Amino acid sequence: MDKIIKDFLAEVNERNQNEPEFMQAVTEVAETVIPYIVKNNVYYGQNILLRMVEPERVISFRVAWIDDKEEIQVNRGYRIEMNSAIGPYKGGLRFHPSVNLSVLKFLAFEQIFKNSLTTLPMGGGKGGSDFDPKGKTDTEVMRFCQSFMTELFRHIGPNRDIPAGDIGVGSREIGYMFGQYKRLKNEFTGVLTGKGISWGGSLIRPEATGYGVVYFVQKMMENNGTGLKSKKVVISGSGNVAQYAAEKAIQLGGIVLTLSDSSGYIFDSEGIDEEKLKHVMTLKNIKRERISSYIKKYPKAKFVAGKTPWEVACEVALPCATQNELNEKDADLLIKNGCVCVGEGANMPSTPEAIHQFTNHKILYAPGKASNAGGVAVSGLEMAQNSLRYNWSREEVDAKLQSIMAEIHQSCLYYGKEEGYVNYVKGANIAGFVKVADAMLAQGVV
């Protein structure tokens, strides 16, 4: 078995040189899915995984725009259309200076499995740009978004490819991109998700990823005979996912101790309550300040510059910032300090070595493709509402989100149950794989 996996990865690596994040994501899937393929005659010999790692289409384009000083800026835009076996390409757009082909291919690859797990008919895709929205004025962001969409619009559509937000792309950016798409096509369609409520958005979409992570964590803990109530929760990031993970964790009785950004983390030993979190949302979403500003209003809290929050003792850790933000040393420290559950809000935030430690110590560990699927799930519900030309209530969407997260948890149990332990990595990968693989087999060699 080891040789089959090694040969497969060598072949993929040969074709995808200098793409470490992509290889990392493929390796994790290969290690759990190949043994399943080999055991199941229906998939064996079909080169299904080799087909899945090859994007159906990669689009790369120039994004030229003019900044406020009237200087011409050039960025690179991308859309990776990874897999459309079970539905149109679906996945976010990331605007961050670290964006490159490797990062977007890993995200698009993960998205195939995540979208499959949601139970909704969505294929996998991802896109973005190396544009950095930080420090840019609103008009600069608008000009960039308009230029980006002026090329992207010809590749996407409500039945073809439906982007959404991710790092650096929130409601402001979705608004500018939607406006430009509508102007170019002269059509009002659900081509993007994460839209504003008055122009086709869904209630609960902003909250969905963070809420979904906590619903999933709650399910994992309940399955182990505990729950979030009175548990110390450490969260990284302070963007969309981190904010709503914190909100739901607080609502379910957890004590949220930290939030972070790329400059460091804030630690509030008294707990970040709902009122403090409201202040964080104003700081980050309206004033666009750094998380360190938190201590100006709450001086009893401290800001730890240049560090990640994994050194703070907790029972539950929710990495909600970015890939590879939690390494082996962090994992060891978390475990040593009493952490019993890790739920990933970000995509691939734990390094392979960290995951190894979590599984070795048999602590509850949910990979992002399972635990952060609530965001894209409610994007799927936004698409459904757009098609119906109808809006569901907050309660209706939240109930559907909860039931989807519960179903994902069940799928992980079904494929991931081992002697006295649930391997959520194995469970999520196989459950996500089976649906897409069956669809690919039915549709022939395309």
Ligand code: NDP
């Ligand atoms: P936001 O842009 O709203 O927030 C990102 C947060 O992560 C910020 O606090 C940012 O800090 C921090 N961050 C980004 N890059 C780094 C880095 N290199 N090192 C340390 N901190 C960093 O993005 P989201 O909250 O939407 O996304 C967070 C994660 O969740 C990503 O992995 C994303 O792919 C994933 N995700 C998002 C979904 C969504 O619906 N939005 C759905 C599923 C997953 P700073 O401001 O300093 O950069």
Ligand code: 2IT
């Ligand atoms: O990583 C993700 O799942 C997202 N950024 C959300 C994608 C979406 O289409 O809502």
